[in-house]
Amino acid sequence: MEPETKKRRGMESDPDWWDFLPVLSDEMSDEVPVLDAYAAPITDKRQTSRLVKDLSVVHPLADLQHIKRVRARRDEKEPHALEVLVCLVSDVLTRPQRPTLIDLLSSKDFNVKGLGEPFLVRIPARAPLTRPQFERASRHWPTSFHEDKRVTLGLKGQLFTSGQKAKFQEYMTAAVEAARAGREEGMEAVGAAIIDPKSGQILAVGHDLSRDHPLQHAAMVCIDLVAWGQGGGVYRYEKHPACRYTASDPQLSSGASEEGVQPYICTGYELYITREPCVMCAMALVHSRISRVFYGTSSPDGALGTKYKIHCQKGLNHHFQVYQGVMRQTCEALTRPR
Amino acid sequence: MRSDAAENNGIDGSFLQPSDTEVQRWMSCAFNMAKEALESGEVPVGCLLVYNNMVLGKGRNEVNETKNATRHAEMVALDQVLEWCSDRELDPEEVCRRCVLYVTVEPCITCAAALRLMNIPLVVYGCKNERFGGCGSVLDISAADLPHTGTSFTCIPGHRADEAVDMLKTFYKQENPNVLKPKVRKDSLGPAGGSVTTQRESCEKSTSD
Numbered sequence A: 001m002e003p004e005t006k007k008r009r010g011m012e013s014d015p016d017w018w019d020f021l022p023v024l025s026d027e028m029s030d031e032v033p034v035l036d037a038y039a040a041p042i043t044d045k046r047q048t049s050r051l052v053k054d055l056s057v058v059h060p061l062a063d064l065q066h067i068k069r070v071r072a073r074r075d076e077k078e079p080h081a082l083e084v085l086v087c088l089v090s091d092v093l094t095r096p097q098r099p100t101l102i103d104l105l106s107s108k109d110f111n112v113k114g115l116g117e118p119f120l121v122r123i124p125a126r127a128p129l130t131r132p133q134f135e136r137a138s139r140h141w142p143t144s145f146h147e148d149k150r151v152t153l154g155l156k157g158q159l160f161t162s163g164q165k166a167k168f169q170e171y172m173t174a175a176v177e178a179a180r181a182g183r184e185e186g187m188e189a190v191g192a193a194i195i196d197p198k199s200g201q202i203l204a205v206g207h208d209l210s211r212d213h214p215l216q217h218a219a220m221v222c223i224d225l226v227a228w229g230q231g232g233g234v235y236r237y238e239k240h241p242a243c244r245y246t247a248s249d250p251q252l253s254s255g256a257s258e259e260g261v262q263p264y265i266c267t268g269y270e271l272y273i274t275r276e277p278c279v280m281c282a283m284a285l286v287h288s289r290i291s292r293v294f295y296g297t298s299s300p301d302g303a304l305g306t307k308y309k310i311h312c313q314k315g316l317n318h319h320f321q322v323y324q325g326v327m328r329q330t331c332e333a334l335t336r337p338r
Numbered sequence B: 001m002r003s004d005a006a007e008n009n010g011i012d013g014s015f016l017q018p019s020d021t022e023v024q025r026w027m028s029c030a031f032n033m034a035k036e037a038l039e040s041g042e043v044p045v046g047c048l049l050v051y052n053n054m055v056l057g058k059g060r061n062e063v064n065e066t067k068n069a070t071r072h073a074e075m076v077a078l079d080q081v082l083e084w085c086s087d088r089e090l091d092p093e094e095v096c097r098r099c100v101l102y103v104t105v106e107p108c109i110t111c112a113a114a115l116r117l118m119n120i121p122l123v124v125y126g127c128k129n130e131r132f133g134g135c136g137s138v139l140d141i142s143a144a145d146l147p148h149t150g151t152s153f154t155c156i157p158g159h160r161a162d163e164a165v166d167m168l169k170t171f172y173k174q175e176n177p178n179v180l181k182p183k184v185r186k187d188s189l190g191p192a193g194g195s196v197t198t199q200r201e202s203c204e205k206s207t208s209d
């Protein structure tokens, strides 16, 4: 192997050196969409609470509960201190070039005392789900935000301790070794491992076998190996010594209920895989009820972040967490032609 | 490599436009399999892979006995095609490119991707699979632009859809996840057995060559 790879591996053997990120749903990773709206300066501060009350009757903004009705002025040079959201542009039937308060507040008896002439603003169309979304959305107009601390830490790469990362590395190393063994057999260099996070046991290690069977991708192999460990299983792996399984210890097992009933297939288990699974494998993981997936490097038709996000696909009855970038460079090096 | 099996089969591509009679014939076999599964308390899905007027694969859901959540009827049938090809030293890709899948329910996302990877060009199905469907219901994997995931395929949906839905409804109504039902063996099947068998003969997997 070339020395460069060795050097990289050397660095990656320090679990704090590599970093990885959660693969979040589009809703969580895209920009929060914005809506056009009209705001107006509050020229008489004492009218603020009355104006907010009256405006919420005329333009209630029922679907925009996250929006704060009043904000501090954005331009320091303005004489007024506060600005209030009047209505959405879509609330106004006629759209003159520069609408006046009268245009926006068609209700004859609206008391416009203390309200200046309206101007255009943009407001976040829905509540932000992550801190980066919150920070960007707030630049348009203030919004409420219920922070999920785990997501915030995850996005900063600070969710896991060094000890946890060392464990993840151990599991991914098993997957990498399987990938190399598969490559020696002329298979695609993709390896995977399924573990039970409760016991720390590696339940199955496998690699791609698609040269012999077009559907035997590494994740499919591991799913079947777990089945063997549970007294089921379909394919035989004698010719592939790097594909192996251990029966899960029922005493330590993750999904087990109090009655000691075997968990449903992969409930509570985690998959470590060197390359992002394809759509067949990703959906197989949904069917198997996997709880978390860690992968090294993306793949062009990948279904856990690249082409699809099957793990958080709307309409499916099971979702799971996905993290990418575990030992990325080692995993990338696997598929590079030697 | 022998190619006689491939020779007279849809060189003109006619296998991609099965006649109504053909569709009815193969789908009625698939429906009989689904009924049989329902009667033994299993997921009522039946499917056949047909090549040159021969059934190369017949599958029913085998998730429970294998403890492998991917053992859907389609996967079982695809494995049988692979075996058939390997017995005859035929190139599975060449055979699959001339196969039609007849299935009572829209293939799920996993199976749709598997059908792409195996290069099956045409799928005729009964009802939609609202929970997991990979041919348009949840995602459309059949037609998606996935250059590294085999070839896209065509679907002919809706054949006896109401009947297929009713079977699924009956199954999910009786399904209780807390009780593990003892598995009824296929050969101990009761009432409808007789008539099913006669029909079944005609769709028996091709074993002769």
Ligand SMILES: [Zn+2]
Pocket (backbone or CB within 6 Å): A217, A218, A219, A277, A278, A279, A280, A281, A282
């Ligand atoms: Zn795959």
Ligand SMILES: [Zn+2]
Pocket (backbone or CB within 6 Å): B072, B074, B107, B108, B109, B110, B111, B112
């Ligand atoms: Zn399926």
